Amino acid sequence: MSKMLLVRLFIILMILLILPAGCGKGVVAPEAPGGMNGQIENKPEAAEKSPVTALPERKGLPVLKSTVIYVVDGDTIHVRLENGRKEKVRFIGVDTPESTRTIEPYGKEAAIYTRKELSDKTIYLEIDVAQRDKYGRLLAYVWLMPPRDSSKTEVRKVMFNAALLLVGMAQVMTVPPNVKYADMFIEFQKEAREAEKGLWGIIKVPAPASVFNKANTETKYIGNSNSKKFHRPNCQWAQKIAPRNRVEFGKREEAIKTGYQPCKTCKP
Ligand SMILES: [Zn+2]
Structure with a gap:
């Protein structure tokens, strides 16, 4: 995370903390039914809407209120919209490991996570440019x-697609034209990978290539010409190799034949 970003987040945080305290008793509105309106009463647009109906129809960020009626897997659910229509919904920008037809590492965990977090919940769907995929699922x-709003702070706090990435239950899968939050998603994934959250933690043990080659199709193994060790591309040690010492191998045998030893952390 850049310094500028940290400074900006800090300023936003300070404003949120100071505003409610700074205004007189008369200005603080009674707690809204939603429970989240207290801190935004000072914004001009907050005055013109009733807390019950207007939130989902805010200008600039329209969402469809709906209820989760079934969780298929980590990134697919069934919902009932307010008009009563049922829809199958595929989350945009993320891909959780398989848990239905085939089982991939972390597929079950991702499905359980989504089931626990979303079952029977009221959620708010935001649609991007393309409304449906080729299977007719709502995206x-x-x-x-x-x-x-669509700020990074809000996405990080309240959007479930982002949560899946932040806890390491999903990888980024960007399918144009639905790219509204793609850059943030890549940042969140990087954060989870560096902290070895969820599926990123199991990179330490040998895993079927299918889970990881989505993110790393271009390179198979990374060697360090100085230490004569070689790694999986996602290994923290591989990422720390100085460019002048960095060697790439297409196959494991190739690295061994050249005299390189497998890393003890990522066990390539
Ligand atoms: Zn390694």
Whole structure:
């Protein structure tokens, strides 16, 4: 995370903390039914809407209020929209490991996570440019509360697609033209990978290539010409190799034949 970003986040945080305290008793609105309106009463647009109906129809970030009726797997659910229509929904921008037809590492965990977090919940669907995929599924960003805006702070806090990436239950899968949050998603994935969250933690043990080659199809193994060790591309040690010492191998045998030893952390 860049310094500028940290400074900006800090300023936003300070404003949120100071505003409610700074205004007189008369200005603080009574707690809204949603429970989340207290801190945004000072914004001009907050005045013109009633807390019950207007939140989902905020200008700039329209969402469809719906209820989760079934969780298929980590990134697919069934919902009932407010008009009563049922829809199958595929989350935009993320891909959880398989848990239905075939079982991939972390597939079950991802399905359990989504089931636990979303079953029977009221959610708010945001649609991007393409509404449906070729299977007719609705493509959506799933908000757990009506989003105030599309800022990174809000996405990180309230969007379930982002949560899946942040806890390491999904990888980024960008399918144009639905790219509204693609850059943030890549950042969140990087964060989870560096902290070895969820599926990123099992990179330490040998795993079927299918889970990881989606993110790393171009390179198979990374060697260090100085230490004569070689790694999986996602290994933390592989990422720390100085460019002048970095060697790439297409096959494991190739590295061994050249005299390189497998890393003890990522066990390539
Ligand atoms: Zn390694």
